[in-house]
Amino acid sequence: MNRRYRKLRIEKRNRLLELAYIDPITGLGNYNAYLERTKEKLEMNGKKTVIILDIDKFKTFNKKYGHMKGNELLKRVGEEIKHAIRKTDIVCRLANDVFGIFLVGEVDVENITGRLNNKISRINMGDIWYNLRISMGVYICDKDEKDVQSIIDKAIMAHDSIKGKYHVPYGIFTEEFEQKVIRESEIENMMEEAIKNKEFEVYYQPQISTKTEKMEGAEALVRWKKGENMISPGEFIPIFEKNYFIIKLDEYVYERVCENIQEIKKEFKDIPKISVNISKESLLDNKFLEKYEKIMKKYDIIPKEIELEITERTTVNNDIDIRNMLNEIKEKGFSIAIDDFGTGYSSLNMLEMMPIDTLKIDKSFIDRINIKEEKTNFIEIIMFITKKLNLKTVAEGVETIEQVNYLKKWNCDLIQGYVYQKPLRFEEFKKYIKEM
Ligand code: C2E
Ligand code: CA
Ligand code: CA
Numbered sequence: 001m002n003r004r005y006r007k008l009r010i011e012k013r014n015r016l017l018e019l020a021y022i023d024p025i026t027g028l029g030n031y032n033a034y035l036e037r038t039k040e041k042l043e044m045n046g047k048k049t050v051i052i053l054d055i056d057k058f059k060t061f062n063k064k065y066g067h068m069k070g071n072e073l074l075k076r077v078g079e080e081i082k083h084a085i086r087k088t089d090i091v092c093r094l095a096n097d098v099f100g101i102f103l104v105g106e107v108d109v110e111n112i113t114g115r116l117n118n119k120i121s122r123i124n125m126g127d128i129w130y131n132l133r134i135s136m137g138v139y140i141c142d143k144d145e146k147d148v149q150s151i152i153d154k155a156i157m158a159h160d161s162i163k164g165k166y167h168v169p170y171g172i173f174t175e176e177f178e179q180k181v182i183r184e185s186e187i188e189n190m191m192e193e194a195i196k197n198k199e200f201e202v203y204y205q206p207q208i209s210t211k212t213e214k215m216e217g218a219e220a221l222v223r224w225k226k227g228e229n230m231i232s233p234g235e236f237i238p239i240f241e242k243n244y245f246i247i248k249l250d251e252y253v254y255e256r257v258c259e260n261i262q263e264i265k266k267e268f269k270d271i272p273k274i275s276v277n278i279s280k281e282s283l284l285d286n287k288f289l290e291k292y293e294k295i296m297k298k299y300d301i302i303p304k305e306i307e308l309e310i311t312e313r314t315t316v317n318n319d320i321d322i323r324n325m326l327n328e329i330k331e332k333g334f335s336i337a338i339d340d341f342g343t344g345y346s347s348l349n350m351l352e353m354m355p356i357d358t359l360k361i362d363k364s365f366i367d368r369i370n371i372k373e374e375k376t377n378f379i380e381i382i383m384f385i386t387k388k389l390n391l392k393t394v395a396e397g398v399e400t401i402e403q404v405n406y407l408k409k410w411n412c413d414l415i416q417g418y419v420y421q422k423p424l425r426f427e428e429f430k431k432y433i434k435e436m
Helices: 003-021 031-042 058-065 067-084 109-121 148-160 175-196 233-243 245-267 288-298 320-332 348-353 363-370 378-388 401-409 426-435
Strands: 048-055 090-095 098-104 122-125 128-131 134-140 170-172 200-209 215-226 229-231 273-277 306-311 335-341 358-361 392-396 414-416
Touching (some): 003 031, 031 098, 031 148, 048 067, 058 067, 067 090, 067 098, 067 109, 109 122, 109 170, 134 148, 148 175, 175 215, 175 245, 200 426, 215 414, 215 426, 233 245, 245 426, 273 335, 288 320, 320 335, 358 378, 363 401
Parallel strands (some): 215 273, 358 392
Antiparallel strands (some): 048 098, 048 134, 090 098, 122 128, 200 414, 215 229
16 A cells, blocks of 8 residues: 555544544534543543533523624633643533533542632633533542443433522532432333323312311312322422423313212212312413313313312412413302412412412411410411401311311311311212211
């Protein structure tokens, strides 16, 4: 082979390698390069730390200053990271605005993340300083960690763990969080089947009037029975709210409730008003009213037999879409309860503007009734306001007779809690109505 030809071939190979491993925008290694280089380092002894660094709102920056400036910014960020780490460490650009860092040897996480944050949160290009926000995920590698993809995943998981926490610049991977993520995806994998297999069951918890001592209402609470096990709503509801499956579940629960009310009506003359929990996601679904009315008609239910519970958090921003929706619901004749009242910092203004009928005082306030030293008793204040606004009050999570007496004294209307009854299966609930 002649020399000239060989040289050309080597050049060509190098260029291809470059294309495969170099990020043209920053001149740093790309994702493939990161995989290769960290793989080598993982074979070595000593401590290793992975940091995933993400520029927040990079898209907005691009929109505001243009793609050229955006590219320049990425380059500058790459340079700053390089300055902040050692020669033997690695930095590559893994995707759009995400950098992968790999540190070899002892590392003070607080220190390095602090330095990165300082350098990058105010960055200069030309003569202009730009303010940025970055967030990082940190994984301190196990001694015998060899799988590159897995260490990246763990650092990404650490990054995910601070999602929504704007004042926290970095998260560190923990087994606990990993377990949570695994559990979450387990639940997500089971949910569709669970509806089909009728694993969700509706329980009813009676609400007792402080005046008549009779049951005047009941709250429908969903239960998930998976074989022998129960999965708690406290666990699956937040997951379903995140992935919007709650829209389906709320509707399913509502339909069971309508079906059950229809059955109760055949047997009893006086029936308690049943309240059903409705998540914000369901409420904002544009088919909400149409679907719920259709179901109601299917079972011959009239709106005044049902109360819809909306958490205080749903209403707290005084969101116009929410308010419009509540007004429409109200016009149809349903009554509306604000759930978990006291946990979401509502304003009095909001209480007056929202078309609500009932206020459910959160259990945390009921728990405090026992505390003798409590100076300001919020329940007294809440009762004062609700009477002024003509709202019905329900105390939630009432467990002792002392609490009942206190609530009677302050004219709370209904009491819901273990002191009277735990949530009951429908069959038991019917017996309970009979005895009442
Ligand atoms: P929530 O709406 O605040 O429901 C009250 C919770 O307090 C229920 O928990 C109930 O079992 C519990 N509880 C009642 N009395 C007592 C008591 O005296 N002591 C104690 N320690 N607890 C009491 P549960 O059934 O585990 O439900 C948890 C949450 O899940 C509910 O809180 C509600 O936000 C949500 N949820 C339940 N069913 C549904 C549903 O069908 N749709 C939606 N969107 N959310 C639901
Ligand atoms: Ca509720
Ligand atoms: Ca509640």
